[in-house]
Structure formats: C-alpha cells, structure tokens
Amino acid sequence: SGFKSGISSVVEIMGYNYLGNGDIDAHRSQFKQQPGMGTEEGSTFATRGIYFTDDAKHYQSAYDKKPRPTFYSIEEGWKFYAERPYLAGMFIWTGFDYRGEPTPYGWPSVTSYFGMMDVCGFPKDNVFYLKSWWGKEPVLHLLPHWNWSGMEGKEMDVWAYSNCDEVELFLNKKSLGKKKMEQNSHLEWKVNYTPGTLETVGYKDGKKVLSDVQKTTGKSENIKLSLDKENVLKGNVSVVTVETTDKNGLHVPTSNDEITFSIKGGKILGVGNGDPTSLESDQFIDDICLLAINNFKERKGTSATLPQQLPSYLEKEWTEAFKDRDYKKQAPSYIYKGEFDLKNNSVSNVVSFFYKKIGVETVVFVNGSKVESSKEDSQKYILNASILKEGKNTIHIAATPLQKVKDWDVMNTDPGIIQVITPAESWKRKLFNGYAQIIIQKDENVKEVVLSASGKGLRSASLNN
CATH class of the missing domain: 3.20.20.80 (Glycosidases)
Structure with a gap:
C-alpha cells in the first residue's frame, strides 16, 4: 500500500x-x-x-x-x-x-x-x-466428499473446478443439470445429501472428456501404503502416503484412524498428516537422561589388591571423597561410594555408567554386585535392570590411586555420570481426513526396506521398497 x-x-x-x-x-x-x-x-x-x-x-x-x-x-x-x-x-x-x-x-x-x-x-x-x-491439461475436480452420515436431506454446496466447456452433475445417475463454465470461474450446485454416488462429467466441444466421482464409502477396513515414486530424495529417502480403504477398496475421506509403523532395513525419519491443530509427535526418538552421582565418599584400602566382592563397611569409616588428599602420601587403594536416583527401573531402559578415571586399576559395584566394563569401551559399564532398583541406588568404586607427576597436575575427582536411555515409543500417527504421511530412509548396502503399518480394527499392510 x-x-x-x-x-x-x-x-x-x-x-x-x-x-x-x-x-x-x-x-x-x-x-x-x-x-x-x-x-x-x-x-x-x-x-x-x-x-x-x-x-x-x-x-x-x-x-x-x-x-x-x-x-x-x-x-x-x-x-x-x-x-x-x-x-x-x-x-x-x-x-x-x-x-x-x-x-x-x-x-x-x-x-x-x-x-x-x-x-x-x-x-x-x-x-x-x-x-x-x-495449466493446459484438462481438469475436473468435484467437491466435497460424499460421506455425511446423519445429514441426510441437508442441502450441500457442491462445486466443480474445471477448464472444460461444460460440466454436468449426477446424483445416483440422475442428472442435476449441465452448466457452462466461464473463464477463470467454477461451478456450483445445491444438492440435498443422499448417500451414493456424486459424479461430474466434463465436456469439450460437446464431447465427454473427463469425469470425477465422490462415493459414499463404508467404514475403514484396510490400510493402504503408496510410495511417491516421482519424488525420490537423495540418500535413499522415500515419502509414503498412508490411507485407509473400505471393503470395496474405496478411500475413506473421513478416516482419522491411528496407524502404528515399524520398519526393517531402514529407519523412519518422520510422520505427519497436515492437521493444523495436531499436537502429535512428528518424530519418536529415544529419551536420554543423565544422572549425577551424589554424596560421594571414600575410605582407605590397606592393599593394592582390589576386592572382587564388596565387603561390608561401617558408616563411620566413610569421609568426603578427595577432601584434603595428600597426593604424596596416598593409601595403596581407595574405596569410593556414591548414590544416584532412578525414577523407574524398566527392563526396556538402557542404563550405563560412564566412568571418569579416578584410579589406575578399577573395580565397580552397583548395589553390591560387581559390574564388568564394556568390551568396546573400558570406561563404560552397562547396568542390568536386575541389579538396579527404583529410587536410590548405590555405586562403589575400588581403585588404586592416580599419582601426581608434577605438583601442578590437576587430578580428576569426578567419578562419572549415569546415563538412562528410555527407548522411544512406537512410531504412530493419526490420519487426518483420510491421509497421513511417513518418510523413510533405506539403510546403506540393504537391498530392500520393509515398512509395516497396523491399526486397531484394520487389516495391516506392508510396503517393500
């Protein structure tokens, strides 16, 4: 302006x-x-x-x-x-x-x-x-859909978008009139809703060239997956349309069924449905939580030989870890004790202790049970749910001490961190007015990726790509 x-x-x-x-x-x-x-x-x-x-x-x-x-x-x-x-x-x-x-x-x-x-x-x-x-290609598009259960007899606005010369509308094979299409316009009819078949026929030079149909469908019974072959993205990424059909194979335009997905030979990148009010997740990813080791204490060991079973210690024997440590007069070994809190102890969670080195040789115990380090990473300890518990857990670390080489060396006093990975829930999405979408990526060096979809009361479907 x-x-x-x-x-x-x-x-x-x-x-x-x-x-x-x-x-x-x-x-x-x-x-x-x-x-x-x-x-x-x-x-x-x-x-x-x-x-x-x-x-x-x-x-x-x-x-x-x-x-x-x-x-x-x-x-x-x-x-x-x-x-x-x-x-x-x-x-x-x-x-x-x-x-x-x-x-x-x-x-x-x-x-x-x-x-x-x-x-x-x-x-x-x-x-x-x-x-x-x-565009230049002939077009004929009829709206709205024709699934209006409970609205029988109600007057509906029926529109046709087309560049044909004329368009004729039929309801259950009965003509409701032929209308001339004006340039850059559309056509409208008022139609009392009756279940069945709404059809438009487009004419050019008096000849039928196109038709478009909206049919009243049954309830959703089948899941249909369709690969978008025209828009294959780089990196083996594909877009898949998800919909439901009735017993006759007709697309159900009012379906809002929730569909759950799984995949083999690839991964799911995201799901969507175009609903402007949807607060559903577009991605389902693992939740990663880090837990600090608190109340960290120590006691001196009498030998450099570390225990393979956790002895009993009196509470009064423990002092604050590393406080006033004389690094020139260290004990042969130390036993450290700390605590961490688990909100839950689900068997599906992956709980790991990432050890930050506070000793030369180390033995780790969790709730009294000895834990072995991972073969791939000597400072990673995977904690089995059978030795863990909801709420407070205790970790003991037996270690021979690190030695200061230079007076100005800074010695690590942090024992490490507990990581809790809660696996993502299953990938899922509700259809919105008949459609949803899923984006998948095939793994490298895999011949085929298989996407599977299921829903309550629906016949499952799979797609191989």
Whole structure:
C-alpha cells in the first residue's frame, strides 16, 4: 500500500500485495509505463478435507471464500490479474501451509491455513482451481466428499473446478443439470445429501472428456501404503502416503484412524498428516537422561589388591571423597561410594555408567554386585535392570590411586555420570481426513526396506521398497 511514493515510483516492475490495500487501477493510470504483478495475494483459509467451518475445532471450510473484508478469494484475485494485460500474474500466499502464524486462530493451531497444500503436500481443493486456469491439461475436480452420515436431506454446496466447456452433475445417475463454465470461474450446485454416488462429467466441444466421482464409502477396513515414486530424495529417502480403504477398496475421506509403523532395513525419519491443530509427535526418538552421582565418599584400602566382592563397611569409616588428599602420601587403594536416583527401573531402559578415571586399576559395584566394563569401551559399564532398583541406588568404586607427576597436575575427582536411555515409543500417527504421511530412509548396502503399518480394527499392510 506504499505505492505512488518512494521506491515504488522508480522500480521497473511494481509489486502489489493484496487488492484491498490500495487502488491498483488508479496507480496504473498515474504510472502508465510501469508494469506490475501481484507479489502476494490470496491468504485464504482452508483446512484440507473440511467443508464446514468449526471455530471450536479450529477448522476452516475448504471452499474458496473471501477470508476478510479487505482480502479476496483466490478466484477473485486471479480474475482481477487475468483481466489486466499490464499485470504479469500473481503469487499466492502460500503454496504450502507452514509452522507458525496460525491465522485466524491461535493455540492449539500450530500451522498456517493459507496453503494451497498442507504441510505434507496433500492438495487442498484450491489447487484444482489454479490447475484449471494455470495449466493446459484438462481438469475436473468435484467437491466435497460424499460421506455425511446423519445429514441426510441437508442441502450441500457442491462445486466443480474445471477448464472444460461444460460440466454436468449426477446424483445416483440422475442428472442435476449441465452448466457452462466461464473463464477463470467454477461451478456450483445445491444438492440435498443422499448417500451414493456424486459424479461430474466434463465436456469439450460437446464431447465427454473427463469425469470425477465422490462415493459414499463404508467404514475403514484396510490400510493402504503408496510410495511417491516421482519424488525420490537423495540418500535413499522415500515419502509414503498412508490411507485407509473400505471393503470395496474405496478411500475413506473421513478416516482419522491411528496407524502404528515399524520398519526393517531402514529407519523412519518422520510422520505427519497436515492437521493444523495436531499436537502429535512428528518424530519418536529415544529419551536420554543423565544422572549425577551424589554424596560421594571414600575410605582407605590397606592393599593394592582390589576386592572382587564388596565387603561390608561401617558408616563411620566413610569421609568426603578427595577432601584434603595428600597426593604424596596416598593409601595403596581407595574405596569410593556414591548414590544416584532412578525414577523407574524398566527392563526396556538402557542404563550405563560412564566412568571418569579416578584410579589406575578399577573395580565397580552397583548395589553390591560387581559390574564388568564394556568390551568396546573400558570406561563404560552397562547396568542390568536386575541389579538396579527404583529410587536410590548405590555405586562403589575400588581403585588404586592416580599419582601426581608434577605438583601442578590437576587430578580428576569426578567419578562419572549415569546415563538412562528410555527407548522411544512406537512410531504412530493419526490420519487426518483420510491421509497421513511417513518418510523413510533405506539403510546403506540393504537391498530392500520393509515398512509395516497396523491399526486397531484394520487389516495391516506392508510396503517393500
């Protein structure tokens, strides 16, 4: 809206953001030699697969509607630019939904609603309006879906996006009328909902060239996995579409089933479904927690030979570890004692003690049991759940002391850290209005990766790639 002043008066091509921000025709009459283009138009709201706005659920109807008084629908915007030869065209805000700016809502919406596609790249209906008039291939797209159980007899808005000359609508094989398609427009009918088959037929030069169908489906019974073969990414990364079908193999557009995934020969990188209000995890990764060893104490040993079984010691024999240590008069060995707290002791957890060297020779005991170091790493001790317990655990370290070579040598007094790895829960995602997506990566030197999917009450599926 800053045109007619400043840099806008001297740039070769004027960029306009939103028709409602100023009078573009008036600006053109003043700067007749300056061509222009829409650098940002649209900003319509749409939730993929939703055809009734529900503010309580943060759902915006996917019909192309004027979003706000000073903004225009996609169709209104494109007609304005298409009709003016001095305007080169327009950029839509935006191609994809994106994280943040969840206009017109706030939390728990976490993505925008502006996209022609959702964050997974699943197309919203507006895509087919643009495809009709921005491309050369014949297009016919019918909306909405035809699964409206409990709404029998209710009047529904039925739209067709197409670049055909005419489009005819049928409900259960009965014609509801043929309409002529105007340039850069769409067609509408009012139809009382009756389960069955809604079909559009597109004509060019009086001949049928295309059809599109929306059928009332049964309940979800099968999981279907489809590999996106057109967009294989580097590093053996593939994108897979997840959906459910009914007993007749029809896609169920209202399915919100939760699907659980597993994989062999590869790894899962992420899951999504395009739901702007979804707070589900996009990634399921292991939880890593580090626990300090507290209340660290010591007692002197009488021999450099370290115990292989933990003796009993009186509590009064223990003193604060390393306090006032005389490194020129050290004992032959020391026994150290510390504590760490476990919130739980699940057998699926991986608990390790990473030892920071406080002695030359070392023997480690946890809750009285001797623990051997890992073969791969002599300073790593994997702690079996059978010797651990929920709450306070005790660790003893028997060690022959490190010696100072120079007076200024700094001696380590930190025994180490406890690491607890809680394995991630199974990868899963709810479908959103019939679709979800999973991204997988094949391991190197593996011939085949197998992705499996299951869900409650559904027939499982697998995909080999």
